[in-house]
Amino acid sequence: MSMPSTTTTTPQCMEESIDFRAVLLKIQEDLSNDDRRKLHFLFGENIPRRLRDDPSVGGTLSLLESLFDHAKISNDDFMYLIKAFDKIGCEAAAKRLKAHRQQSEQKWQTLDEDRPSSYSLMDEAMKAIQGDIIVTNATVHEHLLNSQDDTKHKKQPDLILSTQKLAAVNRRRKSALLSLLKRHCRCLVFAIAALAVISILIAVIINLKKTRDDYRAASLKLKSGMYRRASYRFI
DSSP states (O other), X not given: OOOOOOOSOOHHXXXXXXXXXXXXXXXXXXXXXXXXXXXXXXXXXXXXXXXHTOOSHHHHXXXXXXXXXXXXXXSSOOHXXXXXXXXXXXXXXXXXXXXXXXXXXXXXXXXXXXXXXXXXXXXXXXXXXXHHHHHHHHHHHHHHHHHHHHHHHHHHHXXXXXXXXXXXXXXXXXXXXXXXXXXXXXXXXHHHHHHHHHHHHHHXXXXXXXXXXXXXXXXXXXXXXXXXXHHHHHO
């Protein structure tokens, strides 16, 4: 079970913080200078150089405070520190931190079990609020439906007027299209009549030309016959 976050300042959180720091102080009393040097070396670049080079009790406490500031450890999450003590061989320190963690988890579990009885009034209040919200939502929905019905009744005359205007516009468009179609039909009839007249004129011209050619041919034959007769007489 994971313990709840202790970011908010409450009496329980403050007590948890004090208990955890007290455990860290007890651990410091059991650490030797070599253990502190190993711990400082293990953290390496995770701490400033000045803290790394100060393996005294004060330097180690400053190191732990730096881990708090950089969120490496907290009152409810200090596995990073437990692993560090395990790696440098400080089994007693790691064991003490694990025991503190187990006690904290049991404490929070007890609080969770007692919470329903202490928060029953709040739960009832929340249920009542939710019921009011449901009723309010239903009322608002009904009001919206009624408003929509009223709006529909109010908009019916406007809808009739709009329909009438649209019908008038359609009639005007229809009459305009019919007049345009009639105009095009008249133009087409005139064009056909003009083509017919032109065709007749062309036929007449062709006939006249043919008649003229025939007349010329006949005239030439007649003249040639007259010349022949005159020559025979002369002979």
